Structures are given as C-alpha cells and as structure tokens.
Amino acid sequence: MAHPMLHAWPVTARDALPQALWTAAEIAAATGGTASHDFAASGVEMDSRDVKPGDIFVALKGEAMDGHKFIASAFEKGAVAAIVDRPVDVPHVLVKDTTQALHDLAHAARDRAVEAVRIGITGSVGKTGVKEAIFACLDRASRGAGHRSVRSYNNHVGVPLSLARMPARTKFGVFEMGMNHQGEIAPLSAHARPHVALITTIAPAHIENLGSLEAIADEKSQIFTGLVPGGVAIIPADSEWADRMIGHAKACGAKVVTFGRASNADVRLLDAIPAAGGGSLVTADLGDIRVCYTIAEPGEHWIANSLGVIAAVRAAGGDLASAGLALAEMGGLKGRGARHTLTVADGTALLIDESYNANPASMRATLKALRQTDATRRIAVLGSMKELGDFSDAFHRQLAEPLAEAGVSYAILVGEEMRALAEELGKETGGALGKGLAFTHCQNPAEAIAALGQFGLARGDAVLVKGSNSVGLGKLVSHFTEDARDAG
Known part of the structure; x- marks a missing residue:
C-alpha cells in the first residue's frame, strides 16, 4: 500500500x-x-x-x-x-x-552550462579547503554565478550529484575529486571534463591501498585525463613527484602551470610574513606580474594552498583582485580549521577544529600552525590516522617530534593506532622531545572528552583537535563548543 x-x-x-x-x-x-x-x-x-x-x-x-x-x-x-x-x-x-540516470543528468548539466569554466581539484591534503577558496574567489567576481561541490562530495556519486546540481547560468564550477583506490580519479574527471585541473599535494593518504607515493602521484595525475582540449594542469612545484605529474599532464596534452617556492615555479612565492589575526601577507611572482594578498587562514600550508588557488583563478580567467579580497575574508570550515572561542572560568580559550580528516602531512602542517598560534598553553587532541596499512605505526611514531616542536603541553591521543605514538612519547628520548610534554592515551572520543574536561581549560589555552573522521572527534568538538554556547 x-x-x-x-x-x-x-x-x-x-x-x-x-x-x-x-x-x-x-x-x-x-x-x-x-x-x-x-x-x-x-x-x-x-x-x-x-x-x-x-x-x-x-x-x-x-x-x-x-x-x-x-x-x-x-x-x-x-x-x-x-x-x-x-x-x-x-x-x-x-x-x-537510477545511477546511470544521475550520470546522464550530470552530463546534461555540464553541457548546458555553456559559459561555465570547470575546475577540478584533487590531492592528498587540502582538497576541500582549496575548493572552497577557489569557489569564494570566483563566485565573488562572478556575482554569485559560481557553483561547487558541497561538503566533501568527491566520489563516484558525489561528483555526478554536484554536476547535476549546477545551474545553466553558472560561470564557474569547482569540483573536488577524491579516491581511496587506484582507478577512481579518471572516471570522476571524465564526468566533470574540467578546463583546469589542480593537484594540491602528494602525501601518504590512502597509502594502504596504493602502496607507494609514486602510485599516489600517478593516480592523482589521472585528473588530467578528463581535461578538455587545451586545458590547464596546475601542479605543486615543490613536490618530490612534480616531474612525474608534469609528465602525465603533458601526455594528456595539457598546458602546465606550477606553483610553490621552487625557483622555476610559474606562480612563485617571493615572501610571506605574519598578518593580523594569525594569517599571512603573501607576495607572489606570476611571471608577468607580482601580486600581494592576505590569507585569513593560518599556517604555512595555507601559504602553499593560496599559490595554487591564485594559479587556478588565473587559469580560469578569474579576477585576481577579487581573489585577494576573498582569501582575506575566508574563515575555517567545520572540521577543517574552524576556530571556536570557548568560555572558560577566567576568560576564553581557543579550539581549532580539524576533526574531519588526518594524514601524516596534514598532521605535521596543523601542528606547525599550532606552534605559531599565540597561546598560554597548547593542547593537542589527536585521533588515529587511517588507511596507512603497514606504514601506520611508523607514521604515528613520527608525530612525536612535531608535537614537541609545536610546544604542546598536553596531548590526548585517541584510537588504537595512536598507541604507537603513545609508546614513542613514553620512551626516554632526552632532548628530542624536551621536557614537560604530558600525554594520555584514550580508546574513544568519550574518554577523550573526559580527559580534556579533567585537564581543565584555562584562559589563553589553544586546543587543536585533529584525526580521521571515523575516529569521531567531531563529538568532542560539539561537546565543548555547545558547552561554550550554553555558558554564553
């Protein structure tokens, strides 16, 4: 019935x-x-x-x-x-x-938006943040005629769905493409048929399934196979695998644009200095012009990200002045850098929400950003990094040094894979780790919530929360941010 x-x-x-x-x-x-x-x-x-x-x-x-x-x-x-x-x-x-119907609808949406310049984004780290930044830059200049994948709709269902949602009047479409296994990027790029394809970086995310960084670079480079004729491939010049990616791009007939600190980068960092609010003031050389802009997002990884954003905006025919304004106004995304002010007994503390994703490269980058954050005490709540396979213990142990360098006073390690880091921190390592780094190992977010509550936050504290999404540290973020709202 x-x-x-x-x-x-x-x-x-x-x-x-x-x-x-x-x-x-x-x-x-x-x-x-x-x-x-x-x-x-x-x-x-x-x-x-x-x-x-x-x-x-x-x-x-x-x-x-x-x-x-x-x-x-x-x-x-x-x-x-x-x-x-x-x-x-x-x-x-x-x-x-119905799955084929979704694909058909996606292709129809792509083909009817005849004025839309499509940008595809992949990479081991920073896809969603870079996607949002490029969208903000292009949407601002086109007065609301931009379109992008929402959240992390970057797989075999999310990319077609994002395309199917694209209005006919769209001027710029920005689409994130992710993968867990070999052979997943090329079909996504074939759906989107981007005019511009950007790889953010290559790092050991999903290395359990692909086996090596070379294989990850090869798979990410499959985004170039879907480029329209004459399309632009944007590649991180500082990557160890830059030449490998460039080779893939040229084999697809793409025009190559590189970005980074390398002296031969097409979009090259000249200078970056701290800016008010924790961001950076960046000066970059684009070959024929130099640009200066402010990034609201803190951390050196966002300096590199911004160069890729500028390269993509220019390749897409966007306005660089509008892009600079957009980058200066961007805030952190939920689970990907959002900053929350917590009310504590004698003032306020800062909670940095990076709970959505984690891999060795992004862990190091966010710990480095934590080191640059002005704080009385720095606390790190770190969840397990998933899909690292046989490399897992080694990559977790290697976080000991970045933790110490970040000036972390107290670390809460969450998940079974974090046991390796707990064991490393428990060793007699002398000056390598320095003194005063206390830690506890928890099995789940509930234990971590209790541990952070027992530790007690005070005025001027900065708390970094980062881990793979499946660990569930978003629950810890919600617990403390909702408490802060209730107190306010």
Missing part, C-alpha cells in the same frame, strides 16, 4: 518555482526516462535525510541499500518528484537505471 501522504502530494509547476533547476521534461530528455507528471525541481538529492522542499530525489541502489525504500521519507521532507527504476505512486521519472 502506498504511503497516504503520497497520493495527495501536489504537482509543482515551473511558474510556481521560478528558480527551477530541472523540469520534468528536461530530466526525461536527459535520462531517456518517462515523466509521470509535469513538475519543476529546484534541487537534486540522493539522501532522503537531506532532502529540501523542491528537490527531486534520486533513488539510487547500492550493495546494501535501495533508495526506493526512502521515497516516502523524501516526500515528507518536501521532494517534488523522484527518479526511479520502477513505477511508484508519486510524481516521478521512470528510468532503466
């Missing part, structure tokens, strides 16, 4: 939804499907929990879940129609395969 709400669900006409993204006829034409009703949708969604009023819900089928089971839930949230592979008693477009 059909859900009782579904019989009475109203059909939405285009004139009732002037900002329609897709009409029933357009979806049917793009997918080769058959529309049951006339409707207009303002968005596309695949997760019934995230449906907003006006969305069309794509009932995807996976190995463990069938989206058709959640159609009723999607309509309760306000969906106007569904893309399905079987007849249902609600407005829908009937197709042979």
